[in-house]
Each structure stands twice: as C-alpha cells, then as structure tokens.
Amino acid sequence: MILINSSSKNALKIFQPFLPVFVPIGLGVLAAACEQQGIDTFCLDEQVENDMMDRIETYVSRLSKPYIFGFSVLTAALKSALELASNVKTRYPDSVVVFGGIHPSAAPEEVLLRNQVDIVIRGEGEQILTELYRRIKSDREYFDLDGLSYKKNGTMFHNNLPKSHMDLDELPPFPYHLFEDQQYDSESVNENETPFLRN
Numbered sequence: 001m002i003l004i005n006s007s008s009k010n011a012l013k014i015f016q017p018f019l020p021v022f023v024p025i026g027l028g029v030l031a032a033a034c035e036q037q038g039i040d041t042f043c044l045d046e047q048v049e050n051d052m053m054d055r056i057e058t059y060v061s062r063l064s065k066p067y068i069f070g071f072s073v074l075t076a077a078l079k080s081a082l083e084l085a086s087n088v089k090t091r092y093p094d095s096v097v098v099f100g101g102i103h104p105s106a107a108p109e110e111v112l113l114r115n116q117v118d119i120v121i122r123g124e125g126e127q128i129l130t131e132l133y134r135r136i137k138s139d140r141e142y143f144d145l146d147g148l149s150y151k152k153n154g155t156m157f158h159n160n161l162p163k164s165h166m167d168l169d170e171l172p173p174f175p176y177h178l179f180e181d182q183q184y185d186s187e188s189v190n191e192n193e194t195p196f197l198r199n
Contacts, residue, residue, distance in 0.1 A: 006081035007046030033126040067095040108149035120149040
C-alpha cells in the first residue's frame, strides 16, 4: 500500500517559506499499524517531495495488484490531493483510492463526488485501513466495515462510525525510519518523544 500525505503548500504559497515542515504524524501512525500487520507500506509526503508520480511508479513496481493508495487530507490540501489522485487513476485505472483525514471525515459526500476517489474512511483509520486492505486484496466485500463511506451502483453510503476507540497504548512504535528527510523540522523527529502526545 502507498500512503500519501497531501500538502497544502500550493494553497499557502505566500506563507509556505515561513512555515515549519513537520512529520505527518497521522500518516506515520497508519503506516505503523500496517507494518505491524505485515502489510508492505510506503509513505510519500508532498511537503518534501516534488516528483510524486515518479516516486509512486517506483513503489508500485514493488507491489502487487490491485494497488491501494491512501491519502491523508486536510482542507487546505484537498485540491492537491484530488489532482494527484486523478493522475494516479489515469496511470493505474484499476487501483483503489482511499481518502481519510479531517476534510474527508467532515465532508465525505463532497469528496466522493469526485470520480478519482473510491472510498472515504471517517474518523480514526488504523484498524479500518488494515482490514479494508485485506478485503480488497482477497477480493472480498468491504461494504460492511464501520467508518466507511463509499459509492456503489451510483449511490453513496455512509456506514456507522466504529463503536469503540483504539487505546493509544496499543499503537505500535512510531516508524521514524520512514521520515528521515532533512527538510523536516528537527523538533518533529525526536525519537525520544511520543509524537502524538506532545504539548
């Protein structure tokens, strides 16, 4: 699976040079959950990458079909995410594109109106994403999974949110090895701290 942190740098052009570049914590937590389940996972961050499709092509060559792309999307990054997802669908038309994060969780209908998005994960995605991956890879139905919004036969469906929340103590260690780019703000890659518990 390829996980992508969509960047808001195009929406914040004027201010971007003055903004720190932080490790995408949410994406890292998802990647750690996938790795713990033995899922081959690659992470791409638009904050620090410029040749996204070239990198995607490199990673796809190491994966088996159907390819699954998971996008973490803030509101300011929606346009960028949709553009990249469109490019992905053009090059890999049989792939499955999943959007998650704050904006898709709050406005799944808006996101699913776009042809390049197949599924939205609403809320926390660590447990849902790994099960969704297994279902897609084994060609099994996934429409019963809590937390999903999706399109089927031209109609949108929104499943209930999961009834239970994940215990943070059950999360695997953060995968710092996936985020070693020198462009990240040094304070955001301190392995001695738990990133999602920082003040």
